[in-house]
Amino acid sequence: xxxxxxxxxxxxxxxxxxxxxxxxxxxxxxxxxxxxxxxxxxxxxxxxxxxxxxxxxxxxxxxxxxxxxxxxxxxxxxxxxxxxxxxxxxxxxxxxxxxxxxxxxxxxxxxxxxxxxxxxxxxxxxxxxxxxxxxxxxxxxxxxxxxxxxxxxxx
Numbered sequence: 542x543x544x545x546x547x548x549x550x551x552x553x554x555x556x557x558x559x560x561x562x563x564x565x566x567x568x569x570x571x572x573x574x575x576x577x578x579x580x581x582x583x584x585x586x587x588x589x590x591x592x593x594x595x596x597x598x599x600x601x602x603x604x605x606x607x608x609x610x611x612x613x614x615x616x617x618x619x620x621x622x623x624x625x626x627x628x629x630x631x632x633x634x635x636x637x638x639x640x641x642x643x644x645x646x647x648x649x650x651x652x653x654x655x656x657x658x659x660x661x662x663x664x665x666x667x668x669x670x671x672x673x674x675x676x677x678x679x680x681x682x683x684x685x686x687x688x689x690x691x692x693x694x695x696x
Contacts, residue, residue: 544583
């Protein structure tokens with residue numbers, strides 16, 4: 542029997558008693574003592590059950606806290622990993638942008654140097670050709686001067 546049933550029996554013993562004027566009741570003391578003894582015997586079982594329930598509740602709470610802490614720790618680790626990964630991606634993008642910028646600057650510099658080199662070669666070629674053209678014109682003029690005097694001598 543449990544405590545509730547025993548207390549119910551206690552009430553029945555009280556209710557079955559003989560009423561005496563002045564709010565008093567005559568009860569069977571032996572029955573009442575038997576119920577009280579049963580209550581005393583059952584209290585430890587009830588207390589053991591209550592302690593078991595409290596212990597189970599404590600275990601459940603401890604396990605839940607441990608699991609919650611694990612979940613929080615995993616979430617924090619995952620967040621840190623994502624932040625670190627994001628930082629790596631950001632740093633990679635910055636490095637890539639820097640490399641591209643340097644490559645573009647070098648490319649412009651190389652084009653400018655190539656254009657300057659080609660312009661220098663073309664200038665020297667122009668100067669050389671201009672000098673040669675001047676020589677060709679002088680030689681031609683000299684030839685023209687010799688031809689009339691040779692033609693005049695033949696006549």
